[in-house]
Amino acid sequence: MATVELSHITKKFGSVVALNDVSFTVKDGEFFVLLGQTGAGKTTTLRVIAGLEKQNAGDVFFDGVPVNDATPAERDTAFVFQYYSLYPTMSVYDNLAFPLRAPGRNLSEAEIKQRVHEAAERVRITHLLQRSTRNLSGGEMQRVAIGRALVRRPRIFLMDEPLSNLDAKLREALRIELNRLQREAHSTTLFVTHDQIEAMTLADRVGVLRDGVLVQVGTPREIYDFPATTFVAKLVGVPRINLYDAVRTDGKIRVPDSTIELAAPPHAALPESFTLGFRPEDVQIGPDGDLTGQISLLEPLGVETIVHIRSGRHSLLSTVSGIADFSIGSEVRYRIVRERLHFFDRKTGHRLSLN
Amino acid sequence: MAVSTTHAPITYATRVDKVGPRYQITRALRIIVVLLYAVISLIPVFWMVTAAFKSRPDVVAIPPKVFFTPTIEGFISLLTKRVLLPPAMVEEYKQRDDLNFAERIMAERGQRITGPSQYGQRLVNSVIIASASTVLSVLLGVLAAYAFSRFNVPGKGDLLFFILSTRMLPPVVVTIPIFLMYQQLRLYDTHLGLILLYTVFNLSFAVWLLKGFIDEIPREYEEAALVDGYSRLQAFRKVVLPQAITGIAATFVFCLIFAWNEYAFALMLTSERARTAPPSIPTVLGTGGIEWSAIAAGTLGFLIPVIIVTFALRDYLLRGVTFGALRK
Numbered sequence: 001m002a003t004v005e006l007s008h009i010t011k012k013f014g015s016v017v018a019l020n021d022v023s024f025t026v027k028d029g030e031f032f033v034l035l036g037q038t039g040a041g042k043t044t045t046l047r048v049i050a051g052l053e054k055q056n057a058g059d060v061f062f063d064g065v066p067v068n069d070a071t072p073a074e075r076d077t078a079f080v081f082q083y084y085s086l087y088p089t090m091s092v093y094d095n096l097a098f099p100l101r102a103p104g105r106n107l108s109e110a111e112i113k114q115r116v117h118e119a120a121e122r123v124r125i126t127h128l129l130q131r132s133t134r135n136l137s138g139g140e141m142q143r144v145a146i147g148r149a150l151v152r153r154p155r156i157f158l159m160d161e162p163l164s165n166l167d168a169k170l171r172e173a174l175r176i177e178l179n180r181l182q183r184e185a186h187s188t189t190l191f192v193t194h195d196q197i198e199a200m201t202l203a204d205r206v207g208v209l210r211d212g213v214l215v216q217v218g219t220p221r222e223i224y225d226f227p228a229t230t231f232v233a234k235l236v237g238v239p240r241i242n243l244y245d246a247v248r249t250d251g252k253i254r255v256p257d258s259t260i261e262l263a264a265p266p267h268a269a270l271p272e273s274f275t276l277g278f279r280p281e282d283v284q285i286g287p288d289g290d291l292t293g294q295i296s297l298l299e300p301l302g303v304e305t306i307v308h309i310r311s312g313r314h315s316l317l318s319t320v321s322g323i324a325d326f327s328i329g330s331e332v333r334y335r336i337v338r339e340r341l342h343f344f345d346r347k348t349g350h351r352l353s354l355n
Numbered sequence: 356m357a358v359s360t361t362h363a364p365i366t367y368a369t370r371v372d373k374v375g376p377r378y379q380i381t382r383a384l385r386i387i388v389v390l391l392y393a394v395i396s397l398i399p400v401f402w403m404v405t406a407a408f409k410s411r412p413d414v415v416a417i418p419p420k421v422f423f424t425p426t427i428e429g430f431i432s433l434l435t436k437r438v439l440l441p442p443a444m445v446e447e448y449k450q451r452d453d454l455n456f457a458e459r460i461m462a463e464r465g466q467r468i469t470g471p472s473q474y475g476q477r478l479v480n481s482v483i484i485a486s487a488s489t490v491l492s493v494l495l496g497v498l499a500a501y502a503f504s505r506f507n508v509p510g511k512g513d514l515l516f517f518i519l520s521t522r523m524l525p526p527v528v529v530t531i532p533i534f535l536m537y538q539q540l541r542l543y544d545t546h547l548g549l550i551l552l553y554t555v556f557n558l559s560f561a562v563w564l565l566k567g568f569i570d571e572i573p574r575e576y577e578e579a580a581l582v583d584g585y586s587r588l589q590a591f592r593k594v595v596l597p598q599a600i601t602g603i604a605a606t607f608v609f610c611l612i613f614a615w616n617e618y619a620f621a622l623m624l625t626s627e628r629a630r631t632a633p634p635s636i637p638t639v640l641g642t643g644g645i646e647w648s649a650i651a652a653g654t655l656g657f658l659i660p661v662i663i664v665t666f667a668l669r670d671y672l673l674r675g676v677t678f679g680a681l682r683k
Contacts, residue, residue, distance in 0.1 A: 050578075050582050051581075051582075052578050052581065052582070071581070071586075072578075072581040072582045073581060073582075073583075073584045073585060073586065075582075076584070077582055078582065078583075079578070079579060079582040081575045081578075083573070083575060085575065085579060087576060087579075087580075087594055088576075089597040089598060098580070098583055098593075099583035102583055102584030102585050102589075103584075103585070103586075103589065104584060105584060148583075152584075
């Protein structure tokens with residue numbers, strides 16, 4: 001396992017800038033998740049690390065040694081692709097053995113067999129080994145693909161949305177399994193996804209990519225509690241964060257066209273107008289609330305209920321655990337946890353530091 | 356959909372859609388149409404096969420004989436050179452007891468075998484030239500197609516068009532220039548000359564056909580192999596080739612059939628040493644009336660190698676000619 005560092009990587013495809021001055025480090029044994037929407041440059045990042053794509057500028061270091069000119073084989077990474085990852089002309093066993101049979105590894109068939117069986121056991125596909133890859137289900141295929149990555153000891157695991165083609169139940173099961181596998185082996189892993197749940201649950205650290213720019217790197221908690229921009233704030237968290245244009249007047253924070261009015265934090269260097277954010281779980285419904293609104297919609301999910309509260313011309317989201325016993329149209333009192341407000345620059349969307 | 360053999364067999368008796376009268380009628384119609392087509396296509400082949408085994412009077416009989424006593428006269432006249440004996444000597448010749456099986460049959464027709472014909476040699480020439488040029492075109496074609504499919508070759512579009520444009524002129528137009536060039540280059544009447552020529556003709560076809568097949572193979576497979584520790588060439592051999600095998604087989608058969616059947620250039624550019632079967636079969640027409648059974652026998656011998664190859668590759672071909680439609 002290795003530490004992998006990207007330093008000022010820029011990658012262009014023609015006139016399209018896929019990656020723009022991206023720098024981050026995946027530490028030895030760390031599970032690093034790159035989160036971003038389609039086209040953000042996540043897959044390109046993986047391909048640059050694997051050596052399948054050559055960056056236009058910047059350096060890639062493995063354990064401090066530049067590998068810019070190394071071939072994919074020399075870099076010794078393991079790549080789990082989103083699609084088409086298994087060789088269709090080979091059996092499951094041969095798929096797993098394929099990386100071990102690569103020239104230069106010089107392993108005996110007995111050793112290969114032993115390692116294939118070890119890996120198969122870890123991803124629970126021993127019963128599939130003799131099967132052709134054609135008759136596997138989606139979940140089985142992705143297990144085999146992960147097994148093929150596990151079978152050798154690569155310097156880093158690169159996973160390109162390995163779960164996104166699976167149905168919801170299977171995705172959840174495999175997510176937990178991946179988590180277990182990674183914790184057991186302490187393998188350096190770079191995992192790419194557009195699913196914030198995967199990012200939050202799997203990652204030691206998350207990097208958020210937007211249009212080829214790395215917006216924020218941090219632990220899931222940092223990303224959630226201190227989003228660097230409104231983009232990050234909206235990307236993580238379900239239901240989504242409440243964001244409003246707000247103004248500061250007479251020591252109060254007001255959201256125009258609504259009844260939302262909060263005391264401004266003391267000593268705060270808040271500008272006159274900014275973007276205010278607060279997460280739905282920080283909107284607490286209760287009789288002692290200092291704010292009022294009307295319930296406009298209820299989304300009972302079982303575990304929790306998403307309550308839409310109308311306030312003036314705005315609507316804000318709140319969550320209540322369990323199935324809430326409200327009726328649409330009724331008045332509610334609620335309060336917003338003042339310690340957990342987020343302030344962003346209205347123009348740039350960047351987080352405003354209050355100290 | 357493959358059914359696992361470990362499960363209990365599934366009975367399809369409940370497939371109502373396959374027992375209804377409409378299904379039965381369309382099925383019967385389809386079978387009739389296919390049978391009719393097969394009969395029409397096979398009549399010439401049937402005529403040829405039977406003619407090869409007919410005696411001289413039987414071949415030209417009107418109406419054509421469907422039932423007849425088979426003889427291998429045709430094959431013997433195809434494979435031998437003979438002289439006509441003067442009528443006076445025929446009886447005496449027949450009495451000789453050192454005649455072998457073939458000589459005895461031909462003696463009945465008043466002919467004496469003087470030696471083997473060149474048919475065998477020419478069939479061998481055909482095999483050498485067709486297989487060498489086919490292997491070359493497919494080999495070069497698959498490499499070129501892979502490069503065009505995967506890499507940013509400078510001027511790719513122009514190059515592909517240039518390759519295609521070599522097929523836009525009817526080949527016969529260039530026979531005379533090529534004839535003159537080949538004489539200068541001492542390629543006239545050589546195996547190498549025809550092999551090169553057929554390779555050139557087939558290459559454009561092979562490149563375009565194979566490029567289509569290779570384009571269909573997702574790059575992820577090779578990239579996975581690259582990451583797994585293989586070089587580009589090894590990944591090509593171990594991952595791309597096995598998946599392109601249907602396309603390669605289809606291309607192989609098409610190229611082989613072209614090279615095998617080619618007539619005009621073979622006629623112009625060869626005389627003795629490198630002459631192939633197609634221009635030599637009509638020469639059997641030769642002396643003393645048309646030897647229909649010999650011609651039929653020659654054509655039959657000419658057909659058999661292609662039939663064997665096509666039959667051996669039939670599984671790949673079925674998938675190959677419908678490429679794109681059936682994968683995934």
